[in-house]
Amino acid sequence: xxxxxxxxxxxxxxxxxxxxxxxxxxxxxxxxxxxxxxxxxxxxxxxxxxxxxxxxxxxxxxxxxxxxxxxxxxxxxxxxxxxxxxxxxxxxxxxxxxxxxxxxxxxxxxxxxxxxxxxxxxxxxxxxxxxxxxxxxxxxxxxxxxxxxxxxxxxxxxxxxxxxxxxxxxxxxxxxxxxxxxxxxxxxxxxxxxxxxxxxxxxxxxxxxxxxxxxxxxxxxxxxxxxxxxxxxxxxxxxxxxxxxxxxxxxxxxxxxxxxxxxxxxxxxxxxxxxxxxxxxxxxxxxxxxxxxxxxxxxxxxxxxxxxxxxxxxxxxxxxxxxxxxxxxxx
Amino acid sequence: xxxxxxxxxxxxxxxxxxxxxxxxxxxxxxxxxxxxxxxxxxxxxxxxxxxxxxxxxxxxxxxxxxxxxxxxxxxxxxxxxxxxxxxxxxxxxxxxxxxxxxxxxxxxxxxxxxxxxxxxxxxxxxxxxxxxxxxxxxxxxxxxxxxxxxxxxxxxxxxxxxxxxxxxxxxxxxxxxxxxxxxxxxxxxxxxxxxxxxxxxxxxxxxxxxxxxxxxxxxxxxxxxxxxxxxxxxxxxxxxxxxxxxxxxxxxxxxxxxxxxxxxxxxxxxxxxxxxxxxxxxxxxxxxxxxxxxxxxxxxxxxxxxxxxxxxxxxxxxxxxxxxxxxxxxx
Numbered sequence: 193x194x195x196x197x198x199x200x201x202x203x204x205x206x207x208x209x210x211x212x213x214x215x216x217x218x219x220x221x222x223x224x225x226x227x228x229x230x231x232x233x234x235x236x237x238x239x240x241x242x243x244x245x246x247x248x249x250x251x252x253x254x255x256x257x258x259x260x261x262x263x264x265x266x267x268x269x270x271x272x273x274x275x276x277x278x279x280x281x282x283x284x285x286x287x288x289x290x291x292x293x294x295x296x297x298x299x300x301x302x303x304x305x306x307x308x309x310x311x312x313x314x315x316x317x318x319x320x321x322x323x324x325x326x327x328x329x330x331x332x333x334x335x336x337x338x339x340x341x342x343x344x345x346x347x348x349x350x351x352x353x354x355x356x357x358x359x360x361x362x363x364x365x366x367x368x369x370x371x372x373x374x375x376x377x378x379x380x381x382x383x384x385x386x387x388x389x390x391x392x393x394x395x396x397x398x399x400x401x402x403x404x405x406x407x408x409x410x411x412x413x414x415x416x417x418x419x420x421x422x423x424x425x426x427x428x429x430x431x432x433x434x435x436x437x438x439x440x441x442x443x444x445x446x447x448x449x450x451x452x453x454x455x456x457x458x459x460x461x462x463x464x465x466x467x468x469x470x471x472x473x474x475x476x477x478x479x480x481x482x483x484x485x486x487x488x489x490x491x492x493x494x495x496x497x498x499x500x501x502x503x504x505x506x507x508x509x510x511x512x513x514x515x516x517x518x519x520x521x522x523x
Numbered sequence: 524x525x526x527x528x529x530x531x532x533x534x535x536x537x538x539x540x541x542x543x544x545x546x547x548x549x550x551x552x553x554x555x556x557x558x559x560x561x562x563x564x565x566x567x568x569x570x571x572x573x574x575x576x577x578x579x580x581x582x583x584x585x586x587x588x589x590x591x592x593x594x595x596x597x598x599x600x601x602x603x604x605x606x607x608x609x610x611x612x613x614x615x616x617x618x619x620x621x622x623x624x625x626x627x628x629x630x631x632x633x634x635x636x637x638x639x640x641x642x643x644x645x646x647x648x649x650x651x652x653x654x655x656x657x658x659x660x661x662x663x664x665x666x667x668x669x670x671x672x673x674x675x676x677x678x679x680x681x682x683x684x685x686x687x688x689x690x691x692x693x694x695x696x697x698x699x700x701x702x703x704x705x706x707x708x709x710x711x712x713x714x715x716x717x718x719x720x721x722x723x724x725x726x727x728x729x730x731x732x733x734x735x736x737x738x739x740x741x742x743x744x745x746x747x748x749x750x751x752x753x754x755x756x757x758x759x760x761x762x763x764x765x766x767x768x769x770x771x772x773x774x775x776x777x778x779x780x781x782x783x784x785x786x787x788x789x790x791x792x793x794x795x796x797x798x799x800x801x802x803x804x805x806x807x808x809x810x811x812x813x814x815x816x817x818x819x820x821x822x823x824x825x826x827x828x829x830x831x832x833x834x835x836x837x838x839x840x841x842x843x844x845x846x847x848x849x850x851x852x853x854x
Contacts, residue, residue: 340824344675344767346717346756360715361699368696379800384691386677386758386765386805388818388832393797397778397820419824423767423832425677427717428759434717436675436754436767447728466724469710474717487719489728493671493750501719501754 194222195523198253198260198281200272202226202237202246205354206263206286209512215240217516220523227253254279259519262286263511277313282522284315284515288400291316291408301517302459303330303412308521315518318412319404320510321345321424324433326409327483327509328502331457332450333413336496337442343405343422343435347390348474350431350506352377360428378426387426399424432474433510434503444496447488454485459509464488477503481513525553526854529584529591529612531603533557533568533577536685537594537617540843546571548847551854558584585610590850593617594842608644613853615646615846619731622647622739632848633790634661634743639852646849649743650735651841652676652755655764657740658814658840659833662788663781664744667827668773674736674753674766678721679805681762681837683708691759709757718757730755763805764841765834775827778819785816790840795819808834812844 197214201207207228214221226237226246233248247253249272254260260281262269269287276283290296297307298316300323308315318326321343329338349356356377363373363383373381380387391400406420427434445453454460463472464486472484483504491497504510528545532538538559545552557568557577564579578584580603585591591612593600600618607614621627628638629647631654639646649657652674660669680687687708694704694714704712711718722731737751758765776784785791794803795817803815814835822828835841 342673342769342824344754346677346758364695365699368692368699380804381806384760384806386760386834388765388767388802388804389797389800396823397797397818421769421822421824421828421830423675423769423818423830425765425767425832427677429715429717434719434756436719436756438673438752438754466720466728469720471719473711473719475712475715487728487754491752492727493673493752497752499752499754501756503717 194220196223196256196258197221198225198227198257198276200227200249200260200262201264203228203232203235204263205350205357206507206511209507210261210263210515211237211239213508213512213516219516219519225253225257251275254281257281259284259522261515261519273314282311282313282315284317284518286317286511286515288319288404290314291318292411298408298411299518300326300412300514301521302327302457305521308518317511317515317518318408319401320351320506321347321401321433321435322405322408323510323514324483324502324504325405325435325437326412327459327504328454328457328485328500329437329439330413331453331460332439332441332445332498335453336445338418338439339442340440341420342438343420345422345424346427346429346434347424348429348431348433348506349382349426351433351510357430360430364428382426383428385428388423390424390426429474430478431505431507432477432503433506434472434474434501437500437502438491439498440494441496441498445498447490447498450488450498459483460485462486472501472503474503477505480505481508483509525551527554527587527589528552529556529558529588529607531558531580531591531593532595534559534563534566535594536681536688537838537842540838541592541594541846542568542570544839544843544847550847550850556584556588582606585612588612590615590853592846592850604645613642613644613646615648615849617648617842617846619650619735621645622649623742629739629742630849631657631743631845632852633658633788636852639849648842648846648849649739650732651682651837652678652732652764652766653736653739654841654845655814655833655835656736656766656768657743658790658835659785659788659816660768660770661744662784662791663770663772663776663829666784667776669749669770670773671771672749672751673769674751676753676755677758677760677765678755679760679762679764679837680713680757682764682841688761691761695759713757714759716759719754721755721757760805761809762836762838763808763834764837765803765805765832768831768833769822770829771825772827772829776829778821778829781819781829790814791816793817803832803834805834808836810839811836812839814840
């Protein structure tokens with residue numbers, strides 16, 4: 193018996209990857225219903241050798257659906273997700289809307305797969321930079337409790353969506369041609385530039401993106417003591433997020449111990465041989481399921497510190513792959 | 524009475540800026556001797572409306588010179604700087620070779636101009652990412668001692684020199700055209716990528732660049748207790764370095780107090796109004812003398828923490844401008 197799956201936002205950067213991941217992982221799809229806005233309805237998506245027509249997303253789109261994978265903007269998820277859940281589908285939602293709800297498990301399978309069974313119809317997929325951080329940090333946390341993380345991110349434009357990927361390409365071409373650029377997706381030029389502004393600004397002068405890394409990590413680790421302070425920066429890279437992490441542990445681990453822990457951790461690939469110029473690069477992480485971890489070294493500025501540098505594909509583990517992995521746990 | 528100045532490495536990315544800065548700041552140059560490798564000897568540089576012929580850098584190039592501004596690779600500085608000093612010139616050297624020598628003052632005028640007079644013929648210009656960090660951090664340190672800095676850098680290719688700036692441009696064009704790239708200056712592609720590798724790797728798995736930020740800050744602040752832990756990353760940006768900084772202070776300062784301190788600090792420009800999308804951007808810092816500081820907020824993860832985001836022109840304050848400012852203090 194296969195599964196009846198809806199992919200909501202099927203033409204978006206993440207939605208397209210959801211379809212790819214379902215196919216590549218041979219997810220037992222019995223029936224696929226791609227849903228999108230009226231603009232995309234009637235177009236076709238290729239799936240397992242068939243062309244399937246995209247239907248318009250409506251409140252009554254979810255009859256007979258077992259699992260609905262959502263990747264649409266927050267305000268649209270807020271409206272449509274409850275209809276899908278009410279129709280009996282288990283929703284795996286990529287938006288930020290439901291993540292902190294007590295009734296909604298927030299899941300990275302490598303961290304807290306057991307929480308999936310507590311769901312009441314909605315499961316939340318975490319923020320992409322949070323997912324990419326917790327995959328390698330959680331196994332370390334299990335070995336020696338992580339008390340504080342200072343995270344500086346280097347986030348790809350794919351996190352903003354397909355239009356931002358086009359904007360980076362177009363602006364880069366314009367600047368190389370000596371032309372003026374006219375930012376549309378971002379408030380400022382992104383090509384050959386950096387934007388210290390992801391999400392929107394909150395009352396404490398952090399961005400929503402920065403606070404997600406703090407709040408979502410606490411929820412998933414089930415640890416209200418861990419402190420995560422982040423500076424999240426958009427960089428002119430297409431589709432993999434990177435992060436410089438400084439961890440403060442309860443008890444010291446050596447870099448060799450950390451490498452050993454991470455070598456057997458699911459979803460992680462240690463790439464850490466500086467003598468051969470091997471370390472995580474976003475162009476290498478792109479298209480890979482694993483989060484790459486390297487530059488593992490003692491943070492000599494605190495008693496039990498570890499510094500590292502990580503890169504992970506934003507569209508895969510940061511979004512589509514994580515959602516499909518959750519779906520695999522459900523079935 | 525004017526000053527007889529040699530600019531050593533006059534055709535390099537920093538050397539060209541040294542000539543520009545000397546001219547723009549109306550430095551009292553009585554006589555200018557541009558020096559470079561044999562490859563560039565005989566070419567001309569424009570200075571204050573004249574074309575001046577570049578001479579080949581030799582051991583005996585420094586007769587009659589008062590101040591020699593050096594910006595050539597470390598191994599060449601190691602060889603030629605002592606000849607200039609022996610000939611009676613005061614050398615301001617941009618290389619890393621002499622920076623940690625007890626006899627050599629390491630100077631950022633906004634931090635420790637008074638140390639200039641201790642020189643014995645050689646003064647060192649600090650590492651670019653260190654300069655850009657200490658300009659805004661030192662005034663905070665004076666108000667409340669900085670105990671620890673976690674720095675993650677986002678460094679422009681200009682720091683590697685002119686060939687790297689060309690490589691970023693060429694590789695970007697190639698990738699946009701769907702062509703393969705062949706890295707020459709860097710071990711990996713830099714366009715649309717990030718390199719966690721600046722300088723060379725040391726025994727503790729940090730890079731030389733990362734350790735410079737620790738060691739040079741201690742020397743300039745005259746504080747062997749301050750701890751700086753850095754992850755230095757090359758980004759596809761042309762000429763301004765940016766840094767995410769997490770400061771741990773002895774006693775808490777509010778963001779308003781920090782903004783007030785920095786508003787009257789020399790060499791700093793506070794750009795910090797997120798509600799109007801105003802924050803430091805490397806494209807805005809490019810060509811500016813001041814280090815831009817913004818995103819100033821409480822680091823809630825420690826008792827007395829401040830987080831901030833800074834951008835400064837690598838070729839100007841990070842190198843040429845700082846060297847000329849030192850020369851201004853000498854005369």
